[in-house]
Amino acid sequence: MKVYVSSVVEAPAERVWERLRDFNAMPKWHPGIADSRIEGNQPADKIGCIRNFYTCDGGQIRERLLALSDYDFSFTYAILESPMGVTNYLATIRLVPITDGNRTFCEWTAEFDCDPAREGELRELIGQKVFKGGFDALKHQFAKA
Amino acid sequence: MVSIFRSTIIDQPIDAVWRVLRDFNSHYLWHPEVAESEIEGGLPADQTGCVRRFRLKDGDELREQLITLSDRDYVSTYCILDSPIPLLDYVATVRLRPVTDGDRTFWEWRSTFRTPPGREDELASKVATNIYEGGFAALAAFLARGGQARLRAAAAQPVARGEAVEAEAIVVRDHGGPTVLVAETVRVPPPGPGEARLRQTAIGVNYLDVRLRAGPNGLLKPPATPGVEAAGEVMEVGDGVSHILPGDRVAYACLPVGSYAAIRTMAAHHLVVLPPGIDDETAAAAMLKGMTAEYLLHRTCRVQRGDVVLVHAAAGGVGLLLCQWARHLGATVIGTVGTPDKARLARDAGCDYPIVAPDHDFAAQVREITKGHGADVVYDGIGKASFAGSFEALAMRGHLVLYGEATGMPDPISHAMLAEKSATVSRPVLFHYTAAPDTLRDMARNLFRMIESGALKVSINQRFPLREAPEAHRRLEGRLTTGSTILLP
Numbered sequence: 124m125k126v127y128v129s130s131v132v133e134a135p136a137e138r139v140w141e142r143l144r145d146f147n148a149m150p151k152w153h154p155g156i157a158d159s160r161i162e163g164n165q166p167a168d169k170i171g172c173i174r175n176f177y178t179c180d181g182g183q184i185r186e187r188l189l190a191l192s193d194y195d196f197s198f199t200y201a202i203l204e205s206p207m208g209v210t211n212y213l214a215t216i217r218l219v220p221i222t223d224g225n226r227t228f229c230e231w232t233a234e235f236d237c238d239p240a241r242e243g244e245l246r247e248l249i250g251q252k253v254f255k256g257g258f259d260a261l262k263h264q265f266a267k268a
Numbered sequence: 269m270v271s272i273f274r275s276t277i278i279d280q281p282i283d284a285v286w287r288v289l290r291d292f293n294s295h296y297l298w299h300p301e302v303a304e305s306e307i308e309g310g311l312p313a314d315q316t317g318c319v320r321r322f323r324l325k326d327g328d329e330l331r332e333q334l335i336t337l338s339d340r341d342y343v344s345t346y347c348i349l350d351s352p353i354p355l356l357d358y359v360a361t362v363r364l365r366p367v368t369d370g371d372r373t374f375w376e377w378r379s380t381f382r383t384p385p386g387r388e389d390e391l392a393s394k395v396a397t398n399i400y401e402g403g404f405a406a407l408a409a410f411l412a413r414g415g416q417a418r419l420r421a422a423a424a425q426p427v428a429r430g431e432a433v434e435a436e437a438i439v440v441r442d443h444g445g446p447t448v449l450v451a452e453t454v455r456v457p458p459p460g461p462g463e464a465r466l467r468q469t470a471i472g473v474n475y476l477d478v479r480l481r482a483g484p485n486g487l488l489k490p491p492a493t494p495g496v497e498a499a500g501e502v503m504e505v506g507d508g509v510s511h512i513l514p515g516d517r518v519a520y521a522c523l524p525v526g527s528y529a530a531i532r533t534m535a536a537h538h539l540v541v542l543p544p545g546i547d548d549e550t551a552a553a554a555m556l557k558g559m560t561a562e563y564l565l566h567r568t569c570r571v572q573r574g575d576v577v578l579v580h581a582a583a584g585g586v587g588l589l590l591c592q593w594a595r596h597l598g599a600t601v602i603g604t605v606g607t608p609d610k611a612r613l614a615r616d617a618g619c620d621y622p623i624v625a626p627d628h629d630f631a632a633q634v635r636e637i638t639k640g641h642g643a644d645v646v647y648d649g650i651g652k653a654s655f656a657g658s659f660e661a662l663a664m665r666g667h668l669v670l671y672g673e674a675t676g677m678p679d680p681i682s683h684a685m686l687a688e689k690s691a692t693v694s695r696p697v698l699f700h701y702t703a704a705p706d707t708l709r710d711m712a713r714n715l716f717r718m719i720e721s722g723a724l725k726v727s728i729n730q731r732f733p734l735r736e737a738p739e740a741h742r743r744l745e746g747r748l749t750t751g752s753t754i755l756l757p
Contacts, residue, residue, distance in 0.1 A: 127366070127368065128368050128369070129365060129366060129367050129368050129369065129374065130367065130368070130369035131277055131367060131369065131370075131372075131374075219275060219365075219374065219376060220273075220275060221275045221276060221277060221374070222273065222274045222275050222276070222401075223274070223275065223276035223277070223401065223404060224276075224277075226277075228275065228277070228365065228367070228374040230365065255368075255369065258369065259369075
């Protein structure tokens with residue numbers, strides 16, 4: 124199944140990207156993430172590096188960075204381990220400048236397989252709590268800045 | 269190579285924006301730089317490979333070819349074939365993405381091209397500013413003021429000026445049930461002196477239409493096209509018409525009947541120009557009922573802060589508007605409705621005390637709610653079935669306004685009855701209030717201001733294609749509708 128969430132942040136794309144491109148920086152901007160580290164002391168922009176982090180409700184997740192583009196303002200990652208019960212999980216965050224008003228269009232897309240009975244629950248968790256929750260936090264942070 | 273990238277957010281759902289942009293020939297309708305356009309060879313405007321030939325406002329003629337169109341990705345790519353402006357190897361892509369946060373649309377427009385040496389900046393600025401940024405603002409405005417309806421209208425055949433044209437219309441050949449509403453092709457004459465020919469985009473359906481269809485009356489004599497309300501675009505005007513111009517968006521609510529038609533020629537003095545904030549569908553849904561609410565509340569009597577107003581059929585077309593407007597004026601609003609669902613609708617529209625009274629037994633409850641005072645003003649469009657109760661619910665020195673007789677003419681009243689409570693009883697008719705052009709424009713202006721400010725919400729809850737007018741009437745007669753019903757040619 125596929126989950127797609129998009130939003131508008133009132134800041135230039137370069138500034139939003141500065142915050143998002145650090146694969147290890149989720150705890151700095153996402154309210155649902157408690158702490159994070161990159162395994163094996165690798166740089167957070169090395170393709171293939173693995174972030175290992177805890178959500179605020181205690182779940183541990185490991186994700187591998189598959190692509191990072193400073194040209195397209197986008198990165199893609201896969202879940203290696205998580206308590207969510209998803210397989211083949213691939214997600215991409217992409218930013219596009221909105222020249223009208225110097226703002227940023229933000230997209231977060233995930234594709235994964237799961238037990239069909241859990242689709243609604245996972246759509247809510249991933250789409251609303253994780254993705255929309257993250258974008259709302261960004262909107263809030265850049266509105267204050 | 270010059271690269272241009274511009275993007276914006278349009279405050280409309282992606283499908284509304286895409287419906288316009290996927291039509292490769294729509295740009296002359298909304299883009300301020302484009303004067304006229306056509307697809308060569310009569311091809312559909314969504315056929316990949318089709319060529320649009322168009323003229324800019326400054327006279328330049330261009331040809332552009334559609335080379336990608338994707339409804340899946342919301343992408344349209346096109347290139348310039350011929351242009352007096354030296355944009356060489358020009359390829360442009362329009363792409364939409366949904367903004368799930370707020371149901372809006374992200375729109376990017378990018379292109380690459382070459383220019384003669386030294387002209388890069390000048391041409392880049394022209395494309396980015398005049399074409400892309402100008403297009404963003406214009407399409408947003410176009411959609412906000414009812415562009416969808418204009419798009420449909422433009423898809424119809426172009427019309428030669430000064431000649432009769434054929435158009436679809438509903439014709440009633442005998443009075444009777446909804447099935448007497450038959451779609452036919454009729455000839456619409458060019459406008460004579462004092463007239464205008466309209467391409468109608470949305471048509472209001474009213475209970476009056478049902479009554480005039482059902483049995484003999486002085487207002488609709490078969491064969492005739494029914495309907496008293498619509499909005500659309502002025503195609504041409506006859507001699508002596510100065511307050512409207514071809515291209516104006518206009519609306520009307522008037523007699524004689526004849527609004528159930530795709531194209532109509534009619535007296536121009538009934539037409540009011542729509543402000544940008546009022547879209548065609550809203551106007552078609554609101555002119556008759558909204559101007560009715562306007563004169564009932566401001567002209568037949570003047571409802572004041574603190575008045576108790578009783579509105580019958582409070583969830584109906586006029587009822588919902590009366591509730592909102594009376595509440596806005598500071599009145600206490602009591603409404604009667606037939607079902608609990610309709611009570612909820614009335615309450616949402618500002619009705620303080622909805623009374624569910626399918627059998628029109630409400631007078632005692634009005635007395636109870638008002639602690640014996642009764643209603644200072646009663647708006648009764650029901651007639652026979654409710655009139656006695658309305659009079660009973662009326663306060664001392666109250667005003668009973670009978671503005672329709674959906675259930676038939678009530679029994680006559682006597683002077684002695686009026687004297688019981690110094691009552692005033694009126695039987696106003698909208699068309700007597702709108703007969704003077706100045707009053708008509710005042711009423712329309714008040715109505716549009718109320719809608720634009722958000723104080724009056726027009727709920728269009730039923731839309732039917734014009735030829736499905738019988739079904740629209742069936743629902744209205746069966747009391748199965750709420751808010752307004754419109755027909756779309």
